[in-house]
Structure formats: structure tokens, C-alpha cells
Amino acid sequence: MTAAAVPLLEVRGLVKRFGALRALDGVDLDVAAGTLTGLIGPNGAGKTTAFACIAGAERPSAGSIRFRDAEIGGMAAARVTRAGIGRTYQIVQTFADMTVLEATTTGALLHHPRLNDAVARAEEVLEFVGLADKRHRLGRALTIADKKRLEVARALATEPALLLLDEVMAGLTPAECGAAVELLRRILARGITILMVEHVMEVLMPIADHIVVIAAGKTIFRGSAAEAVRDAGVIEAYLGAPFADDAGAELGR
Amino acid sequence: MAVRCRGERADLADAGVEALTTFAQLLVGGLLTGLVFALVAVGLTLVYGVMDVVNFAHGEFLMLAMYATLGLALLGLGPLLGLPLAVIAMFLFGIIVYRVFVRRLLAGPPEATVFGTFGLLVLMQGLAQAVFSSDFLSVPNPPFAGTIRFAGLAVSQASVVEGCGALILTALLFAFVEYTETGRAMRAVAEDRIAATLMGIDVQRINGLAFGIGAACVGAAGALLMLSYPVYPTAGVPFALTAFVVVALGGFGSISGALVAALLVGMLEVFGGFYLSPELKLVPVYLAYLVVVLVRPQGLLGRR
Amino acid sequence: MIALGAIVAAGLVTALGVRDAVALDLVFTLLLYAVLGQSWNWISGYAGNISFGHAIFFGCGAYASALMVTHGLSPWLAIPAGAVAAAALAIVTGFPTLALRGHYFSIATIAVAAIVDALVRTQPWLGRATGFELPIASGWAALQFADKGPYIVLALVLFAAVQIATIALERSRLGYYLRALRANHAAAAAVGIDERSWKLLAFAWSAVIASCAGVLYAQYTLFVDPPSTIALGVSIDIALIGVVGGIGTLWGPAVGALVYVVLAKGVALELGGTGKGYDLVIYGAIICVIAALRPHGIVGTIVDGLRRRRGALELGAAAATGGAA
Numbered sequence: 001m002t003a004a005a006v007p008l009l010e011v012r013g014l015v016k017r018f019g020a021l022r023a024l025d026g027v028d029l030d031v032a033a034g035t036l037t038g039l040i041g042p043n044g045a046g047k048t049t050a051f052a053c054i055a056g057a058e059r060p061s062a063g064s065i066r067f068r069d070a071e072i073g074g075m076a077a078a079r080v081t082r083a084g085i086g087r088t089y090q091i092v093q094t095f096a097d098m099t100v101l102e103a104t105t106t107g108a109l110l111h112h113p114r115l116n117d118a119v120a121r122a123e124e125v126l127e128f129v130g131l132a133d134k135r136h137r138l139g140r141a142l143t144i145a146d147k148k149r150l151e152v153a154r155a156l157a158t159e160p161a162l163l164l165l166d167e168v169m170a171g172l173t174p175a176e177c178g179a180a181v182e183l184l185r186r187i188l189a190r191g192i193t194i195l196m197v198e199h200v201m202e203v204l205m206p207i208a209d210h211i212v213v214i215a216a217g218k219t220i221f222r223g224s225a226a227e228a229v230r231d232a233g234v235i236e237a238y239l240g241a242p243f244a245d246d247a248g249a250e251l252g253r
Numbered sequence: 254m255a256v257r258c259r260g261e262r263a264d265l266a267d268a269g270v271e272a273l274t275t276f277a278q279l280l281v282g283g284l285l286t287g288l289v290f291a292l293v294a295v296g297l298t299l300v301y302g303v304m305d306v307v308n309f310a311h312g313e314f315l316m317l318a319m320y321a322t323l324g325l326a327l328l329g330l331g332p333l334l335g336l337p338l339a340v341i342a343m344f345l346f347g348i349i350v351y352r353v354f355v356r357r358l359l360a361g362p363p364e365a366t367v368f369g370t371f372g373l374l375v376l377m378q379g380l381a382q383a384v385f386s387s388d389f390l391s392v393p394n395p396p397f398a399g400t401i402r403f404a405g406l407a408v409s410q411a412s413v414v415e416g417c418g419a420l421i422l423t424a425l426l427f428a429f430v431e432y433t434e435t436g437r438a439m440r441a442v443a444e445d446r447i448a449a450t451l452m453g454i455d456v457q458r459i460n461g462l463a464f465g466i467g468a469a470c471v472g473a474a475g476a477l478l479m480l481s482y483p484v485y486p487t488a489g490v491p492f493a494l495t496a497f498v499v500v501a502l503g504g505f506g507s508i509s510g511a512l513v514a515a516l517l518v519g520m521l522e523v524f525g526g527f528y529l530s531p532e533l534k535l536v537p538v539y540l541a542y543l544v545v546v547l548v549r550p551q552g553l554l555g556r557r
Numbered sequence: 558m559i560a561l562g563a564i565v566a567a568g569l570v571t572a573l574g575v576r577d578a579v580a581l582d583l584v585f586t587l588l589l590y591a592v593l594g595q596s597w598n599w600i601s602g603y604a605g606n607i608s609f610g611h612a613i614f615f616g617c618g619a620y621a622s623a624l625m626v627t628h629g630l631s632p633w634l635a636i637p638a639g640a641v642a643a644a645a646l647a648i649v650t651g652f653p654t655l656a657l658r659g660h661y662f663s664i665a666t667i668a669v670a671a672i673v674d675a676l677v678r679t680q681p682w683l684g685r686a687t688g689f690e691l692p693i694a695s696g697w698a699a700l701q702f703a704d705k706g707p708y709i710v711l712a713l714v715l716f717a718a719v720q721i722a723t724i725a726l727e728r729s730r731l732g733y734y735l736r737a738l739r740a741n742h743a744a745a746a747a748v749g750i751d752e753r754s755w756k757l758l759a760f761a762w763s764a765v766i767a768s769c770a771g772v773l774y775a776q777y778t779l780f781v782d783p784p785s786t787i788a789l790g791v792s793i794d795i796a797l798i799g800v801v802g803g804i805g806t807l808w809g810p811a812v813g814a815l816v817y818v819v820l821a822k823g824v825a826l827e828l829g830g831t832g833k834g835y836d837l838v839i840y841g842a843i844i845c846v847i848a849a850l851r852p853h854g855i856v857g858t859i860v861d862g863l864r865r866r867r868g869a870l871e872l873g874a875a876a877a878t879g880g881a882a
Contacts, residue, residue: 056746081749093744095737106737107748109730118730151744158748307660309609357849367607367663368800369848375793376841382834486834490789494671497664505660532679539668546661547653 006069008033008162008193009054014063014073016049016217023049025217027063031162031210036184036194038204038225041214042238047197048090048166050214054195055087055164056080067162082110086155087164090197092147094139100126100150101135107157122157129153129183145176152183156192163187165196169203177203205229213237274405279523281408285416287519289474292419293492294499294511295426296470302443302506303463304359309370312493313377314468318343318475319484320385326392332480336418339476340469347468351461359460381486389483397480411481418477426470427508439463443506495522495535498542504552513553517541560808561720568713581705585777587818588712589770594798594810595719596766601796602805603726604759605739606655606662610670611795614764616787617643618771620677623689623781632700635772643764646673651760656753670792677783688782691775700776708777715773716811719766723807731758739805767795797840800847816843 007030016024024046031037041047052058054065056077065073072080081087095103104122105115112118126132129149134142142150148168155163165184169177181203184194198204204225205211211228213221215237221228228234297311308314318339325335350373358369397410430436441449442459450456474492482488499518503510518538526534545552568584593615601607621639622632650669654662677683694701702708726732734755737745745752775781785791794817802813817840824836 057743076751077746078749078751081747082751087747089743089747093741093747095740095744097740098736102733106733106745106750109733110749113730115728115730115733151747154744154748307663309663354845354849361848363659364601364605364607364804365848367659368796368804368844371607371609371796372800372841372844372848374841375797375837376845379834379837379839379841383838384834386834494667498668501661501664530679533675536672536675539672542668543649543653543665546657546665550657550661 007031008068009195010064010066011050011054012064012066014050014053014065015061016046016053016058017061022217024053024060024063026219027214027217028219029212029222031193031195033161033193034188034191035209036188036196036207037210037212038208039195039197039212039214040199040201040204040228045214045237046217047214049217051087051164051166051197054080055085081158081160084159084161085164086158086160086162088148088151088155088166088168090166090170092144092151094142094147094150096138096140098139099136100131100139100142100153103139103150104153104157107154110158122153125153125157128186129156130179144171145173145179148172148180149183152187156187160192162193162195165194165198167197167199169198169200181207270405275527277404278406279527280520281406282412283520283523284516285408285412285519286523287516288416288419288423289478290492290495290499290519291423291512291515292474292477293471294496294503294515295423295508296467296474297496298500298503298506298508298511299426299430299439299470300464300467301500302508303439304355304442304460306355306359306366306370307497307500307505308355308464308467309367309493310373310377311467311471311496312489312491313374313381314343314347314471314489315475315478315492316381316484316486316489317346317377318472319479319482319488320381320390321472322476322479323390323392323484326479332396332414332476336473336476339472343472343475344465344469346472347465348461350468351464355464356457356460378486385486387486389485391483392479395480409481415477415480419474422470422473423508423512426466427512429466430508435459435462491535495538498538500552501542502545502552504554507552507554510552510554558724561717564811565713565717568709568716578705581709583818583822585705585709585712587814588709588716589774590794590798590814590817591811592712592716592719592770593767593795594802594813595723596763596770597795597799598804598806598810599723599726599763599766600756600760601799602803602809603732603735603739604756605735605805606659606756606760607796608666608760608763608792609663609796610650610666610668610673610789610792611763611767612787612789612791613646613670613673614643614767615771615774615791615795616673616677616783617646617764618768618773619775619781619786620683620689620771621768622772622775623684623691624682626691627689631698632772632776633698635775636769639768639772640765643768644761647760647764648757651757652753655756655760666792667789670787670789674783674787674789677787684782686783688780688785691779691781693779700772701779708773711773715769720807720811722762722766726759727807731755735759797844800844801840 009031011027011029014024014027015022027046027050029039039047039050049058053060053073056075056079060073063073064071067083067085072083075083095106098106101119101122104125105118108118108121108125112121123132126135129152131146131149131153134146139147139150152168169180172180177200184207188194196204208225211221211223211225212219213228213234220233220237221231293315297308300306300308321342322335322339325338326332330338354369354373358366395411397414399410400407401410401413430439438449438454438459441452441454442456446456478492495518499511499514502518503512503514521537521541522534525537529536568588596614597608597611618635618639621635621642625632625635625638646669650665651662654665678686695703734750737748737750738752738755771786798813798817799810800813801816802811803809820839821836824839
């Protein structure tokens with residue numbers, strides 16, 4: 001296996017137990033460098049838990065998480081960030097009393113310890129995500145779309161190789177979604193890999209290079225978006241068995 | 254020769270018995286001391302469990318109870334009447350302090366409860382000093398002044414009364430929390446405040462009750478401790494410090510944890526005082542705290 | 558910075574011009590307390606972990622001074638010696654506790670302070686309960702002066718240095734990280750901040766600053782013993798100054814020190830200084846009121862008000878321009 005072929009993120013047999021509940025019961029997934037991978041599944045499937053384990057917010061009960069060919073399973077969240085994985089939260093976590101620039105600078109300080117360098121880098125990032133004109137606005141004074149954008153900016157400022165996005169489209173209007181997709185494209189163009197949990201299918205499917213479907217704590221599908229919508233197992237997981245048969249007949253043209 | 258051998262063996266045997274006696278003496282002393290620590294700590298841990306607040310003025314509540322029961326004793330009301338009165342008075346005091354003050358602290362940033370209860374500590378110590386002066390006071394004819402001797406051990410009557418009283422009251426509190434409906438409501442609030450609200454539990458009322466009960470517990474402890482310790486404005490400080498350590502060791506919010514930890518701390522203190530020196534008796538206790546926090550922050554029986 | 562310059566100028570004038578010993582003593586005390594309050598502020602205000610045992614760091618410097626002098630060494634050596642001791646104590650206290658919830662740390666500061674107090678009172682080489690009397694000397698080499706003037710100059714230098722250091726803190730990586738940790742824990746983790754390391758750094762610096770104040774104090778009063786340097790009462794006084802003035806602000810400690818000195822003097826004058834009770838009552842009441850109504854202290858409230866008004870203005874602007882660009 002050549003170096004290029006080793007996936008940026010490799011998850012094998014991820015298990016997470018909360019007491020007697022097995023939230024994750026053997027999740028496998030790969031994320032290749034430079035791609036956008038979507039992580040989808042019905043409600044309660046375990047997508048957020050898998051995300052939390054990768055990002056270091058939860059400790060896996062078993063299994064392995066390898067990033068850049070090194071084991072990161074069980075590492076604390078801050079350390080995972082320092083290893084090169086940035087993340088956003090499903091419920092936006094803003095620094096309410098910091099300005100947009102200050103918040104982004106806090107992210108930039110990770111790799112630019114001198115404040116002036118960090119501020120310069122933060123300005124660049126804000127320019128890139130389109131928040132430059134709001135740089136002196138307080139975190140608490142932003143709209144939800146801008147808060148999400150700021151969270152992405154903050155994560156980008158830490159210069160990640162992999163960006164984890166947790167339902168970043170939730171709560172956005174169609175226009176805002178479009179702007180978000182455009183931003184994702186530009187992030188990919190910079191060489192940053194994206195793994196995103198998403199429910200808004202019509203936005204995710206067109207842009208995803210790769211789809212992973214989780215149901216009942218297990219990976220049930222890995223492949224392209226086009227294949228995913230046709231897969232009987234996926235359809236059954238989302239809609240139930242009767243639909244899988246019908247869909248099979250429908251799509252089997 | 255045979256006589257001398259027998260003599261030597263007799264000496265060794267005596268030394269052994271003496272060591273054992275000392276050990277047993279320390280053990281009993283440690284247990285009794287620990288029981289009182291448990292009573293002091295249990296109120297603190299209950300308040301923490303229910304509303305996430307470490308009451309840094311806990312020692313001053315103890316001090317207040319000591320002054321109150323001392324006053325009652327000087328008026329001729331012995332401990333049998335003094336204790337229940339003190340408990341009731343402290344319970345009401347706790348509820349008032351909650352309603353007027355602690356409730357507002359909870360609405361602020363997390364540091365507010367820390368330095369808010371700290372401010373209460375300063376205020377209460379200052380008031381005690383202003384009203385009662387810094388003199389060491391005690392009951393002129395302390396009841397339970399005698400010593401009980403059994404199996405070669407000697408324990409003061411007072412410490413037995415304190416230990417037993419503490420044990421009974423701690424058990425009562427535990428039973429209350431485990432088996433009554435209000436106690437169950439408290440456990441619900443302790444576990445998940447929002448869910449408890451959804452279940453129709455009045456969190457403010459439960460908080461107030463918990464704070465009141467916490468004050469009542471430490472009030473009982475003060476009434477008991479007054480029997481053998483002098484009363485002065487900063488009398489509560491050493492007990493409070495020990496209580497904080499006990500609560501952390503046992504696990505914040507766990508009553509059974511506080512009991513176990515208190516017994517351990519009681520032992521540590523008594524053995525430390527004997528084998529090290531009386532001034533250094535608390536050093537092993539505090540070192541134990543640092544070690545436990547490093548190794549197992551949730552304490553022996555804690556959840557969080 | 559302008560304010561700082563003005564204060565330094567005023568202080569210099571006082572040091573050189575005023576001759577009244579009582580007034581000079583007051584100014585010295587004020588400056589020393591302001592420094593101690595600021596040192597407390599670094600860990601309890603900026604980092605958000607309230608320390609109830611801060612006096613031991615002050616004591617590190619004071620005792621280092623006493624030990625150096627009684628062993629025939631220069632008191633200037635006490636500055637690095639005390640700093641090392643203080644930093645070590647800070648690390649011992651903070652390492653197990655700074656990554657946990659706040660009260661663990663606060664209790665640990667009390668515990669370590671009690672251990673230090675007990676050890677000092679029992680160890681002969683640390684002077685036990687009687688402490689040390691420093692032999693009288695004179696001159697800069699011995700760091701002692703017959704006149705109070707030079708002491709005030711030194712105190713001013715220390716105060717100015719600490720204020721400048723605090724300004725630098727606010728504009729540094731450490732300052733930003735501490736602010737982030739206080740603002741939103743989850744977000745701070747998401748930008749890779751390791752809470753324990755950064756807070757330990759702040760705490761160690763905080764301890765070193767307090768230790769420097771201790772050295773100056775020892776050289777001024779020429780008497781070091783547990784009740785005056787490491788007792789719980791001293792820790793409480795330091796915390797009082799920090800809270801009253803305003804946790805987490807640049808000028809809070811200075812304001813708090815001013816209030817403290819004025820009140821202490823006022824109480825002593827009005828009520829004759831018998832029984833320390835009355836001033837404690839006033840301080841306690843002030844802290845309770847602040848905690849319940851204005852948790853950010855005097856200066857903090859002003860800063861908050863400014864921020865909120867700005868936030869409201871911006872929200873209004875955002876609404877007017879229709880939200881996202």
C-alpha cells in the first residue's frame with residue numbers, strides 16, 4: 001500500500017457503550033484525503049456518537065480510530081484538534097463576548113503563537129469565509145448562519161487537515177445553504193478534507209464524493225452517493241422494508 | 254536463664270499488648286471523630302448534589318450552631334433540648350439564606366457561588382467577632398464529662414455521645430433521601446434539573462429544602478461538638494476544611510461516599526496526630542486529597 | 558497606559574515629597590496590596606479558578622528574604638529563590654486540579670495552604686511560630702532603607718511592572734486562551750486549548766508575582782512570621798481585594814486595594830480598631846452584594862455595561878442591514 005492510498009481517517013470496529021446501551025456497535029469508515037465524505041443515517045443511528053468519538057468528545061469503548069496513520073482513539077478533544085482535526089458543533093458554541101476577529105484569532109494562535117501573526121492569519125481566514133466585513137462584531141450579535149460560518153472560520157484557523165462538520169446546514173434557509181455549499185467547495189479546493197454529518201440530503205448528495213450510512217450503530221453502506229440512494233439496505237434503514245422492495249423495482253431500470 | 258527468658262517474653266508480650274491497645278485506642282478515636290466529620294460533611298455534599306454549589310461558608314454555619322447551643326446551654330437548656338432546637342433553627346436559617354442569597358448566586362456566572370459563599374464566610378466571621386468577641390467560650394459544667402473504660406481502652410463520654418449522635422443523624426438523613434418522596438425529588442434534581450422540572454418538581458423549593466437540611470445537619474454537628482470543643486468565631490474553619498476534603502474524597506454529591514471518606518479521614522487525622530505530631534495531624538489528610546483528586550477525581554463513590 | 562503613567566508620576570511625587578510616615582506607610586501598603594490583588598487576579602480572575610490560599614506565595618518571598626538574610630546572603634537572591642518555591646507550590650496545587658471543575662482547585666488551595674502553614678509552624682529552620690526578625694542594614698545591596706521613600710519607589714516599580722505584565726497578558730496567547738476557556742469550554746477544546754497547561758502557566762506566574770511582593774514586604778517590615786504572611790486571614794484579605802475591585806479586569810485589583818486600605822483606615826479611626834470584626838462585616842457584606850447582584854465587581858460592571866451596549870448596537874445594526882451579508 002503506497003502512502004497516498006492510506007486513508008486520512010480510518011475507523012475500524014468502533015464501539016461505544018453507554019451503560020447497557022450500545023450506541024455504536026462496530027462502525028467502519030474511511031475518509032480519503034481531499035474528499036468530502038458524508039455521514040448519514042436515520043435518527044438515533046449513532047452518527048453524532050461516532051462523530052463525538054472521532055473528535056475526542058467521547059471515549060470509545062472499543063475499536064480503533066487512525067488519523068494520518070496514527071491512533072487517536074481516546075484522545076481528549078483539545079489534543080485531537082492539535083493533531084490536525086478541526087470540528088464544528090451541532091449546537092453552535094460561540095465565544096459570546098469576543099469579536100469575530102478575536103474568536104478566529106484564538107483558533108489561529110494554535111499554529112501562530114505570536115499574536116500579530118495570529119491576527120493576520122485570522123484576517124485571511126475571515127476573508128476566505130466571507131466574514132471579513134463583520135470582524136468587529138461580537139459573537140452574541142451574529143445571526144445563526146453567521147455563527148455557523150464563524151465556527152467554520154475558527155476551525156479553519158487551526159489549520160486542520162480534516163474538518164468535521166456536524167449538521168452545519170441545519171437551520172439555514174435555502175439561500176444560506178447555497179452559500180454554505182459554495183464555501184465547502186472552496187475549502188476542498190484548498191486541500192482540506194471534509195467529513196460531514198448531514199440530514200439535508202438534497203444539499204449533501206450532489207457534493208459528496210463518498211457516502212457512509214450508519215444505522216443502529218453499524219455501518220451498513222459505503223460508496224458513492226448515486227449507489228447509496230439505490231441500495232436496498234439504505235432504503236430499508238430509512239423507510240422500512242416495504243419501500244426497499246418497491247424502490248428496487250422502481251430503480252431497477 | 255529460664256527465668257530471664259520468661260521475663261523477656263513477658264516484656265515482648267506486654268509491648269505487643271500495649272501496641273495493640275494503642276492501635277485500638279486510635280482506631281476507636283478515629284472512628285468516633287470520623288462519624289462527626291461525616292455529619293458535618295453530609296450536609297455539604299447534599300447541597301452540592303442538589304444544586305452544584307460548594308458552600309464555602311459551611312464552617313460558619315457550624316460556628317453559628319455552636320454559639321446558639323452554647324447560649325441555650327447557658328440558659329439552662331441541656332443538650333437534649335438544645336440539639337433539636339438548634340437543628341430547627343438552623344434549618345430555617347438555611348432556607349432563608351437560600352431564598353435571600355444563594356438563589357441569586359445560582360443565576361450568575363459559576364464563580365459567583367464560589368466567592369458569594371466566601372463573602373458569607375467573611376460576613377459571618379465578622380459578625381461573630383463583633384457580637385461575641387474573639388474569646389474562646391465553653392459550657393461551664395459540660396455534661397458527659399466522664400470517661401468510659403472498656404477492654405483497656407478509654408474514651409471520653411462526650412466523644413461517644415458525639416459519635417453516636419452523628420451516626421444516628423447521618424442514618425436518618427440517608428433514609429430521608431432514599432425513602433421519602435421529597436428525598437426522591439432531591440435525587441431527581443441532583444441528577445437532571447431540567448428533567449426534574451419537566452416532571453413537575455419545583456426546583457427552587459427543593460433547593461431551599463436541601464440547603465435547609467444541609468444547614469440542619471451541620472447545626473446538629475455544631476450542637477454536638479459544642480460539648481467538647483471551645484466556641485470562637487473561627488471555630489468552624491478546621492471542621493469545614495476537613496469537610497471539603499471529605500466531600501471531595503467521597504465524591505461530590507454522594508452521602509454514603511461522605512460517610513466512608515469521613516471515617517477514613519478521621520482515622521488519618523487521629524493516626525497522623527499520634528505518629529507525626531498534633532500540629533501536623535491534618536497534613537496526611539490534605540495530601541490524601543491531592544492524591545485522590547489526581548488519581549480519581551470523582552472520589553471513591555462519586556458519579557461526576 | 559496613560560492612567561498607569563499618571564499613577565506612577567503621582568507616586569513618585571509622594572515618595573519624594575511627602576514626609577509623613579503614616580501617609581507613606583499607607584501608600585506602600587496600598588501598592589503592595591494592589592500587586593497582590595493583581596497576582597490573585599491572574600488565576601482567579603483571568604483564568605477563573607478562585608484561589609483561597611494565595612498568601613502562601615506571598616510567604617514564599619517573605620520567608621525567602623528572611624532565610625537569605627539570616628544566612629548571610631543577599632536579599633536580592635530571595636527574588637529568584639522565592640519565585641522558584643512559589644512556582645513549585647503552584648504546580649503541586651494546580652496540576653491535579655486545574656483540569657477539573659472549579660471547586661476542586663479552590664479546595665486544593667486551602668489544603669496546600671494549610672499544609673504549608675502547619676509545616677512552617679513546626680520546622681525550626683523555617684522559624685516555627687515565632688518567625689524571623691531581619692537584622693537592620695542599609696543600602697541597595699542589603700535592600701533596606703532608613704527612609705520610606707525608596708521602598709515606595711520600589712513598590713511603584715513593582716506595581717508598574719505588574720500592570721504592564723497584565724496588559725501584556727491580555728494581548729498574549731495565554732490571555733486569549735484563558736478568555737476562551739472562561740467563555741466556552743467546548744469551543745476552547747475545539748481550537749486545541751489544553752486547559753491544564755495554560756492555567757498552570759497563569760497560576761505559576763501569579764505565584765511568582767506574589768512572591769516578589771513578599772520579598773519587598775519582608776525588607777520593609779523586617780519581621781516575618783506565619784500570621785502576618787501565610788495565614789488564612791492574609792489569603793482572605795487578598796481574595797477580598799480581588800473580588801471587590803473586579804475579577805478579571807486590569808484595574809480591578811488597584812481599585813480593590815484602594816477600597817480595602819480606605820475602609821481599614823476608616824474602620825480603625827471610627828471604631829478604634831478593637832476586634833477586627835467590623836471591617837470583616839463590611840467586606841463580607843460588600844462581597845455578598847457583589848456576588849448576588851454584580852458578580853464582576855466594580856470595574857467589571859463598567860466593562861460589562863460598555864460591552865452590552867455595544868452588543869445591542871450591533872444587533873440593531875445587523876437587524877437593520879438584514880442579517881447575513
